[in-house]
Amino acid sequence: MERDIIIAPSVLSADFSDIRGALAEIEASGTGWVHLDVMDGNFVPVITFGSKFISDIRPLSGLFFDTHLMVNEPSRYIDMFADAGSDSITVHVEACRDVKATLELIKARHVDCGITLRPATPVSAIEPYLDMVDLVLVMSVEPGFGGQGLIPETLDKVRRLVELRGSREYRISIDGGVNRKTIRDVFESGVDIAVTGSAFFNDSDKRGFVHSMSKGLGA
Secondary structure, three states, X not given: OOOOOEEEXXXXXXXXXXXXXXXXXXXXXXXXXXXXXXXXXXXXXOEOOOHHHHHHHHHHXXXXXXXXXXXXXXXXXXXXXXXXXXXXXXXXXXXXXXXHHXXXXXXXXXXXXXXXXXXXXOHHHOHHXXXXXXXXXXXXXXXXXXXXXXXXXXXXXXHHHHHHHOOOOOEEEEEOOOOOOOHHXXXXXXXXXXXXXXXXXXXXXXXXXXXXXXXXXXX
């Protein structure tokens, strides 16, 4: 049966001097999602933006705001990012002292609840929490920098999460190195959502990019 996956462009690769234009490009491409990478310079070495950035752009767009917190102890910031207008909040299993309590904070705000893991972290680390989440994000590169190549072995995690899903309703997302060259393998692994950054913003035909990528078609 034919299926489409969601393509979620990451504004990390956008021109921040024209974020309004970047959001308009994403909307015009035909996708409904945008990925927002929040980095604290601690859990990862890079600093990007905080909740004010999200609250400022929220009135500019009807896109689904998929917020990925790459920060230590994200429980401190859940209310802040929910108030800013995030539609989903995803936290790293490696960054939480109490993973269950952090996920409960997200669920209490009635936004989609996500969990993610670094490439070196096994799926077993998040298995205890799969009944709690709406989304599982597989990092297919080391978090912190854009433009990296996809680590092929991370697709095994996607396949394992497909096996574990059963009657659970979580969606599987992947982030890192997703482009026209890698999308076929990514699609076939069983993902529901593919985050893409520079590949989207560097493509001259963004609508064609989203259409072909959503169907698992490459270059």
